[in-house]
Amino acid sequence: MIAVSEVSKVYPSQVRGGRPLVAVDTVDLTVQDGEFVTVVGPSGCGKTTLLNLLAGFEQPNRGEIRLDDRPVVRPGPERAVVFQQPSLLPWMTVKENIAFGLTLREGTRRVDQIRIASMVETMGLTGFENHRPYQLSGGMQQRVAIARALIIEPRVLLMDEPFGALDAQTRSEMQRFLLSIWGKLHPTVLFVTHDVEEAIMLADRVVVMTPRPGRIADILTVSLARPRQWDLTLSREFNEYKRKILQVLRPPEERDPVRLA
Numbered sequence: 001m002i003a004v005s006e007v008s009k010v011y012p013s014q015v016r017g018g019r020p021l022v023a024v025d026t027v028d029l030t031v032q033d034g035e036f037v038t039v040v041g042p043s044g045c046g047k048t049t050l051l052n053l054l055a056g057f058e059q060p061n062r063g064e065i066r067l068d069d070r071p072v073v074r075p076g077p078e079r080a081v082v083f084q085q086p087s088l089l090p091w092m093t094v095k096e097n098i099a100f101g102l103t104l105r106e107g108t109r110r111v112d113q114i115r116i117a118s119m120v121e122t123m124g125l126t127g128f129e130n131h132r133p134y135q136l137s138g139g140m141q142q143r144v145a146i147a148r149a150l151i152i153e154p155r156v157l158l159m160d161e162p163f164g165a166l167d168a169q170t171r172s173e174m175q176r177f178l179l180s181i182w183g184k185l186h187p188t189v190l191f192v193t194h195d196v197e198e199a200i201m202l203a204d205r206v207v208v209m210t211p212r213p214g215r216i217a218d219i220l221t222v223s224l225a226r227p228r229q230w231d232l233t234l235s236r237e238f239n240e241y242k243r244k245i246l247q248v249l250r251p252p253e254e255r256d257p258v259r260l261a
């Protein structure tokens, strides 16, 4: 349902006479309805650029992105984005932040308060409805940002290292939390991370990108049963996936002679 075909993104040089920078190079990717796909790769390999292209914030120089057979040319309400920083509006309460997208679409008076209350509960934010972002922990702020994205019932959820700024324990709580939400609402998710374990834990498939210019080095299907518990990371199967991904991510001179597919 999302089809990325031979997409490249080149940024003009920031210095006069410099060479243009190829951020994403000839990427092909198809994502099915309801699928959870994670993207891993080293810093600067074009993960955010790829997400920005899918969001419609940027346009490819070559190739095309289609959603349900329509070209993606601008942002749209069927694609919600969650950024690494929660990006909440500091003067608005939790409830108002969650309702923000709906308010824009439907006007303040028409926003269904029951729907907001139910989202507050789903997100485990009961009792914090009237708090402002500075009164919340990082994990809670990110839950508000996810709630704000989900409330508009997007078909596609684009997440750019949403848990990158959280401590390990909060992060793993948020992963479980996201999986339970995904189990209920089943949006298509594209989730960028540079944490290999996180990528495996969450995904149906892991897209592994090469250092710049960002190409797809490999796509792994993760056939670990769901629901996934935290101790899965200790299992042999999990570590086999991890080894395969790390193998692809390592620079060529460090790889074992036998390349694992």
Ligand SMILES: Nc1ncnc2c1ncn2[C@@H]1O[C@H](COP(=O)(O)OP(=O)(O)OP(=O)(O)O)[C@@H](O)[C@H]1O
Pocket: 011, 012, 021, 022, 023, 041, 042, 043, 044, 045, 046, 047, 048, 049, 050, 194, 212
């Ligand atoms: N708007 C822009 N203008 C010019 N160059 C850009 C722009 N956005 C990104 N780049 C460059 O494109 C390359 C890829 O950047 P991108 O942000 O997509 O990487 P990333 O994989 O998300 O990295 P990180 O893991 O550090 O977030 C980088 O070299 C970056 O400097």
Ligand SMILES: [Mg+2]
Pocket: 047, 048, 049, 160
């Ligand atoms: Mg990035």
